[in-house]
Amino acid sequence: MGSRGGIRRERAAGSIVSQRTQARLKRIAVYVTALLVSVFVTVPVYVMVAIAIQAPSDVFAGGQVHLLPDGVTLRNFVVLVTETSSVRYFTNSLIVTASSTLLSTALAVAAGYGLTRFDFRGKTLAARAVLFSYMFSPIVLAIPLYVIFFTLGFLNSYFALTLALTAISAPFCIWLMWQYFQTVPIALEESAWVRGASRWRTVRDVVLPVARPGYISAAIFAFAVAWNDFTMARVVMSRDEMYTITVGASLFLDRVSIGWGETMAVSLLIAIPPFCIALFLQQYLLQGFSVGGLE
Amino acid sequence: MSTVRGVDLPFGRFDERRLVLLLCFLPLGVFFAVVWLVPVLYALGMSLFDEPTGGAQFVGPGNYIDLLTAGEFGYFLWNSVLYAGSTTALSLLVGLSLALVVNQRIRGGNVLRTMMIFPYLLPTLVVIFMWRFLLDPNVGFVNQLLENWGLIAEPIAFFSTTGLAMAAVVVTSVWKFGSFAFFILLARLQAIDPDLYERARVEGASTWQAFRDITLPNLRGAILIILLVRGIWMFNKFDIIYLATGGGPLSATTTLPIWVYELAFDSIDFGGATALAGIMFFLLAATAIVYFHAFQPEREVAT
Numbered sequence: 400m401g402s403r404g405g406i407r408r409e410r411a412a413g414s415i416v417s418q419r420t421q422a423r424l425k426r427i428a429v430y431v432t433a434l435l436v437s438v439f440v441t442v443p444v445y446v447m448v449a450i451a452i453q454a455p456s457d458v459f460a461g462g463q464v465h466l467l468p469d470g471v472t473l474r475n476f477v478v479l480v481t482e483t484s485s486v487r488y489f490t491n492s493l494i495v496t497a498s499s500t501l502l503s504t505a506l507a508v509a510a511g512y513g514l515t516r517f518d519f520r521g522k523t524l525a526a527r528a529v530l531f532s533y534m535f536s537p538i539v540l541a542i543p544l545y546v547i548f549f550t551l552g553f554l555n556s557y558f559a560l561t562l563a564l565t566a567i568s569a570p571f572c573i574w575l576m577w578q579y580f581q582t583v584p585i586a587l588e589e590s591a592w593v594r595g596a597s598r599w600r601t602v603r604d605v606v607l608p609v610a611r612p613g614y615i616s617a618a619i620f621a622f623a624v625a626w627n628d629f630t631m632a633r634v635v636m637s638r639d640e641m642y643t644i645t646v647g648a649s650l651f652l653d654r655v656s657i658g659w660g661e662t663m664a665v666s667l668l669i670a671i672p673p674f675c676i677a678l679f680l681q682q683y684l685l686q687g688f689s690v691g692g693l694e
Numbered sequence: 695m696s697t698v699r700g701v702d703l704p705f706g707r708f709d710e711r712r713l714v715l716l717l718c719f720l721p722l723g724v725f726f727a728v729v730w731l732v733p734v735l736y737a738l739g740m741s742l743f744d745e746p747t748g749g750a751q752f753v754g755p756g757n758y759i760d761l762l763t764a765g766e767f768g769y770f771l772w773n774s775v776l777y778a779g780s781t782t783a784l785s786l787l788v789g790l791s792l793a794l795v796v797n798q799r800i801r802g803g804n805v806l807r808t809m810m811i812f813p814y815l816l817p818t819l820v821v822i823f824m825w826r827f828l829l830d831p832n833v834g835f836v837n838q839l840l841e842n843w844g845l846i847a848e849p850i851a852f853f854s855t856t857g858l859a860m861a862a863v864v865v866t867s868v869w870k871f872g873s874f875a876f877f878i879l880l881a882r883l884q885a886i887d888p889d890l891y892e893r894a895r896v897e898g899a900s901t902w903q904a905f906r907d908i909t910l911p912n913l914r915g916a917i918l919i920i921l922l923v924r925g926i927w928m929f930n931k932f933d934i935i936y937l938a939t940g941g942g943p944l945s946a947t948t949t950l951p952i953w954v955y956e957l958a959f960d961s962i963d964f965g966g967a968t969a970l971a972g973i974m975f976f977l978l979a980a981t982a983i984v985y986f987h988a989f990q991p992e993r994e995v996a997t
Contacts (some may be wrong), residue, residue, distance in 0.1 A: 443824040513718025526992030543737035552747030566729035673815035
């Protein structure tokens with residue numbers, strides 16, 4: 400800006416502003432938008448980290464919140480470990496996340512292979528059922544699951560939560576693998592059969608290696624759903640020692656002994672796995688978006 | 695197209711083929727029956743009873759009538775629509791503008807893209823902690839800024855002020871879910887042939903004209919999908935609202951999913967809760983029918 404570009408008029412068709420000025424304005428708009436969105440996205444994350452690594456007495460000294468740390472301390476993390484059951488909560492989260500990721504991915508690989516390799520009526524119906532369950536509200540599913548698990552005595556078990564989490568992650572994983580297996584040409588398998596390989600060996604040695612990028616995406620998605628989950632864990636787990644980290648930590652702010660320092664410290668710990676995925680596995684994630692988006 | 699071949703191939707191991715068939719579909723069938731079909735049918739059945747967990751009494755559509763005639767229903771439905779509508783529209787706006795920016799291949803575009811993945815993967819609880827802190831009346835960064843700039847005299851408790859709670863929840867939700875629109879639109883933008891823009895430029899079209907006549911028509915389908923699918927998901931959102939405000943203050947942010955939870959676990963009224971879940975089920979089914987007919991998404995797999 401600042402130039403007298405508005406006065407100069409190299410009139411281009413369709414506009415009173417010259418193309419050069421337009422290009423300049425566009426560049427400015429582009430960088431301003433980029434800057435605004437970056438600030439909007441990064442400030443909350445930065446604040447979380449800054450609060451987590453400082454002692455609360457330093458952060459809240461003198462009425463204003465200090466967001467430029469003078470030093471790093473593990474004090475908040477120590478309080479988490481010694482005064483809360485965070486370790487237990489994290490263990491629970493890891494157990495149910497791992498088992499539901501495994502279950503969901505396995506189901507999706509089997510379903511995707513079967514749905515693309517065998518012909519049957521009602522494929523349209525199957526596709527619509529998968530998409531419909533994908534759009535479903537977890538809380539609407541959680542209510543009957545709660546009553547069923549209650550009746551069967553399954554509440555407060557890893558098994559019940561694994562099933563519930565898989566219920567909400569499996570539809571998209573299946574959709575993803577279904578699409579992925581369509582891009583894997585059947586000719587590969589046929590040539591293996593012709594050479595006398597059994598169907599089983601073909602699956603193991605030909606199909607699964609080729610489908611690897613697909614099921615890594617599916618696994619990442621299933622992992623994110625389970626790790627993120629609050630709704631299902633809140634409904635299925637009612638005993639403190641069975642809480643996942645999201646449910647356990649959600650009650651932290653109600654306690655007098657726990658302040659913002661510990662809350663942000665636990666947030667930082669919860670954020671580590673997603674952060675690693677964003678950094679190292681993002682191409683698999685983007686693949687998920689390209690087949691119709693992740694919830 | 696890809697399928698029938700397996701049958702007429704002479705690999706002579708019909709039993710093995712059946713075994714693979716069984717391995718593919720049996721777990722899937724059992725799983726869907728156990729976690730989807732049975733619960734949904736069970737809930738629809740339960741919604742016809744009074745106190746289905748205790749001395750169940752058949753009341754037919756009684757629960758549904760009670761809900762639909764309750765004064766809150768309209769208000770909570772309106773909250774849901776307001777929340778879903780504004781978060782979807784704002785996410786689209788943020789996603790579209792940033793997708794256009796990153797598509798310009800500016801320096802740091804890849805960093806921006808990685809950055810956008812992060813809010814999306816961050817667990818809802820963490821997002822809520824951040825925003826509850828930022829918007830906190832005592833220690834919050836936002837209140838501090840606004841006070842320092844002299845825009846407000848008193849700190850504002852955004853999440854617990856009736857007129858502002860919904861807006862605060864909407865901002866928080868857009869922060870988390872905006873990247874959905876961004877990634878889908880960016881993929882679509884990158885698929886547009888760059889020659890089109892070059893030709894438009896040579897012919898003297900303005901930037902706005904190029905956007906209106908090339909970019910927008912190419913994005914139309916993606917935008918409609920985002921509006922519909924994101925809209926459905928936001929309408930069904932429970933955790934982010936529950937963690938931010940719990941539906942309060944004074945049910946200013948109570949949407950239908952929050953109401954389902956309250957009916958079931960605060961009022962222990964499973965008849966009402968399942969009936970409301972049933973109403974939401976039928977709303978979703980109606981929307982899904984529109985979606986399936988307008989877009990035929992199943993064509994992507996079942997051709």
